[in-house]
Amino acid sequence: MEYIDYYKILGIAKDASQEDIKKAYRKLARQFHPDLNPNNKDAHKKFQQINEANEVLSDPESRKKYDQYGKDWKHAKQFEQARQSAGRQSERDQSGNWQGFDEGDFDENGFSDFFRSMFGGRESTGGRQAKFRGHDVHAELNLQLTDVYQTHQQTFTINGKNIRITIPAGVEDGQKIKLKGHGEPGINGGPAGDLYITFNITNNTKFRRAGNDLYATADIDLYTALLGGETTLDTLSGKIKLKVNPETQNGTKTRIKGKGFPVYKKEGEFGDLYVTYNVQLPKNLTEKQKELLRELSKS
Amino acid sequence: MSDEDLIPTKQFCESHNLEITFISSLQQYGMIQTTSIEEVSYISIEQLPRVEKIVRLYTELGINIEGIDAIEHLLDRVEAMQNEILHLKNQLKMHEGS
Numbered sequence: 511m512e513y514i515d516y517y518k519i520l521g522i523a524k525d526a527s528q529e530d531i532k533k534a535y536r537k538l539a540r541q542f543h544p545d546l547n548p549n550n551k552d553a554h555k556k557f558q559q560i561n562e563a564n565e566v567l568s569d570p571e572s573r574k575k576y577d578q579y580g581k582d583w584k585h586a587k588q589f590e591q592a593r594q595s596a597g598r599q600s601e602r603d604q605s606g607n608w609q610g611f612d613e614g615d616f617d618e619n620g621f622s623d624f625f626r627s628m629f630g631g632r633e634s635t636g637g638r639q640a641k642f643r644g645h646d647v648h649a650e651l652n653l654q655l656t657d658v659y660q661t662h663q664q665t666f667t668i669n670g671k672n673i674r675i676t677i678p679a680g681v682e683d684g685q686k687i688k689l690k691g692h693g694e695p696g697i698n699g700g701p702a703g704d705l706y707i708t709f710n711i712t713n714n715t716k717f718r719r720a721g722n723d724l725y726a727t728a729d730i731d732l733y734t735a736l737l738g739g740e741t742t743l744d745t746l747s748g749k750i751k752l753k754v755n756p757e758t759q760n761g762t763k764t765r766i767k768g769k770g771f772p773v774y775k776k777e778g779e780f781g782d783l784y785v786t787y788n789v790q791l792p793k794n795l796t797e798k799q800k801e802l803l804r805e806l807s808k809s
Numbered sequence: 810m811s812d813e814d815l816i817p818t819k820q821f822c823e824s825h826n827l828e829i830t831f832i833s834s835l836q837q838y839g840m841i842q843t844t845s846i847e848e849v850s851y852i853s854i855e856q857l858p859r860v861e862k863i864v865r866l867y868t869e870l871g872i873n874i875e876g877i878d879a880i881e882h883l884l885d886r887v888e889a890m891q892n893e894i895l896h897l898k899n900q901l902k903m904h905e906g907s
């Protein structure tokens with residue numbers, strides 16, 4: 511385990527006043543507070559470091575002990591034994607697993623092993639309760655494009671808990687939603703973390719999706735393309751009839767307003783459907799048809 | 810909304826060591842909505858995470874209500890921009906693939 515320089519963490523001098531400590535803590539806490547840095551693990555860890563430094567340095571008794579023993583951390587064990595022999599309660603980790611901020615995590619109370627080695631359980635710091643927010647939980651939900659065409663509810667299990675969520679129509683592939691308070695429970699009565707769900711959407715349709723718009727290809731025969739007519743197209747909301755203008759060229763694109771994908775969180779609003787006509791040339795022509803076409807080509 | 814989805818504002822304030830006027834101020838600023846039933850004020854469970862977050866910013870960081878309101882707006886904008894970036898990235902990916 512490495513020695514942790516709490517003064518360095520707060521960016522203050524060893525002889526900093528209580529006012530300086532408070533000021534430095536508040537400034538850094540505003541910068542790294544988990545509520546202001548959602549989904550940022552680095553900021554969360556940094557915030558725990560700042561809290562721990564403040565926990566020690568803002569309490570004159572703890573600060574005195576830290577100044578006396580902290581630098582030479584190898585004496586912490588003797589210090590701890592002395593504390594215990596003095597009849598004080600300690601929840602020090604006896605495993606001897608020393609870890610510093612750089613490589614180690616925090617215990618369930620959000621404190622480093624260094625802290626616990628120096629001060630035992632967090633209760634030893636005068637009973638002040640530093641509440642920490644629980645960790646955020648990240649999960650992925652696999653859906654098909656047709657699943658997100660309509661708003662629906664879905665139940666899934668995460669960390670052994672069943673969670674029922676409403677998935678709004680129009681969710682995008684890779685989009686993340688946050689469920690406040692559904693992450694890991696808080697520490698010492700702190701608030702629970704948030705649950706982040708990333709949607710992985712696979713396209714199980716013939717349409718290409720670009721935002722709220724859909725793109726499709728419609729095959730039409732040569733005669734409809736030349737003379738005009740109608741063709742039927744399957745959309746996600748049912749079949750539609752398309753009017754084909756006479757002399758429609760191959761690759762002509764037409765827009766059908768409001769037949770695209772639902773707009774996220776805007777009920778009743780839809781993108782557009784773009785249809786590209788693919789003119790199919792006739793096959794297996796009869797002799798008579800060929801003759802007629804030859805006549806046509808001469809005109 | 811059933812009664813089970815409501816927490817008395819007084820009870821919430823007591824458990825968070827807050828003056829009840831704090832919640833009234835949040836309501837006046839339009840940051841939260843409370844429900845009144847027979848002259849008793851309640852906070853809905855749905856709003857609880859948001860109210861608790863405001864309380865944390867207020868008590869832990871000493872940010873005043875106007876500041877929290879501004880932060881909330883900025884965080885919403887950050888989230889909207891992150892979603893827009895994602896949308897654009899998806900579009901780019903699609904065009905690169907075509």
